Amino acid sequence: MSTRGTGRTNGSLPQTKICQFKLVLLGDMAVGKSSLVLRFVKGQFDEFQETTIGAAFLAQSVCLDDTTVKFEIWDTAGQERYHSLAPMYYRGAQAAIVVFDITKPETFERAKAWVKELQRQASPNIVIALAGNKADLADKRLVEYEEAQTYAEDTGLLFMETSAKTAMNVNELFLAIAKKMPKTDTQNPTHAARHRGKSSNEIYTKYPYAMGSPILIPTLTLEGSQHLNLKLTLTILQP
Numbered sequence: 001m002s003t004r005g006t007g008r009t010n011g012s013l014p015q016t017k018i019c020q021f022k023l024v025l026l027g028d029m030a031v032g033k034s035s036l037v038l039r040f041v042k043g044q045f046d047e048f049q050e051t052t053i054g055a056a057f058l059a060q061s062v063c064l065d066d067t068t069v070k071f072e073i074w075d076t077a078g079q080e081r082y083h084s085l086a087p088m089y090y091r092g093a094q095a096a097i098v099v100f101d102i103t104k105p106e107t108f109e110r111a112k113a114w115v116k117e118l119q120r121q122a123s124p125n126i127v128i129a130l131a132g133n134k135a136d137l138a139d140k141r142l143v144e145y146e147e148a149q150t151y152a153e154d155t156g157l158l159f160m161e162t163s164a165k166t167a168m169n170v171n172e173l174f175l176a177i178a179k180k181m182p183k184t185d186t187q188n189p190t191h192a193a194r195h196r197g198k199s200s201n202e203i204y205t206k207y208p209y210a211m212g213s214p215i216l217i218p219t220l221t222l223e224g225s226q227h228l229n230l231k232l233t234l235t236i237l238q239p
Ligand SMILES: Nc1nc2c(ncn2[C@@H]2O[C@H](COP(=O)(O)OP(=O)(O)OP(=O)(O)O)[C@@H](O)[C@H]2O)c(=O)[nH]1
Pocket: 027, 028, 029, 030, 031, 032, 033, 034, 035, 036, 046, 047, 048, 049, 050, 051, 052, 053, 076, 077, 078, 079, 133, 134, 135, 136, 137, 162, 163, 164, 165, 166
């Protein structure tokens, strides 16, 4: 996470503080992960949303008082064959949404397994939210609200039932997560990247240089779409 622009200038209006967090969505296939992201980022819903291959990256911000919370969202693929890729996306994530489908009990069990994996292997203070999606299909419900809520309470998770289709609780879920995120400044590579005018989803690697010489910084640029593309560029800085 990183912040900038804190404080006031000459006693005038407060500047907006910007905090940035990596958030990952996990859950069984077809539970509606991509649909929740599409609803949150673009306000849209697609009945024929295609299954995700690998992972997709999108960004969206929410405003909280004097703070803009920007989420860098990794929407993972739920198909079992992509399971081994998941650590790549939840590693370093400050927040996770684990999604299940309220009409499919097996997806609730899968969600519990994801929560266990996150608790064992993700960052120790990751904020985890559980989303019982497809709440619009209440007549086909097979996971009771109380059951999921009790599990979430016992496990220390945020919990909401959502519907990507009707937009129920979608913004509210991201907002609730944003409220739980720490708003303190931490210097990290993404912070440095933004100050060099680069997009925030870049990974900078340290590179030795001699005083007075140009500094070459190999930069891995992550460009998110349906597929994950990696591009290697060289950033040249004069000291
Ligand atoms: N009724 C209803 N359908 C939904 C909802 N959310 C998603 N769907 C539908 O469920 C199907 C799967 O949605 P996706 O968003 O692709 O699910 P996913 O979890 O991203 O699936 P993978 O990418 O395969 O892991 C699509 O046909 C969506 O239109 C919802 O809230 N209500």
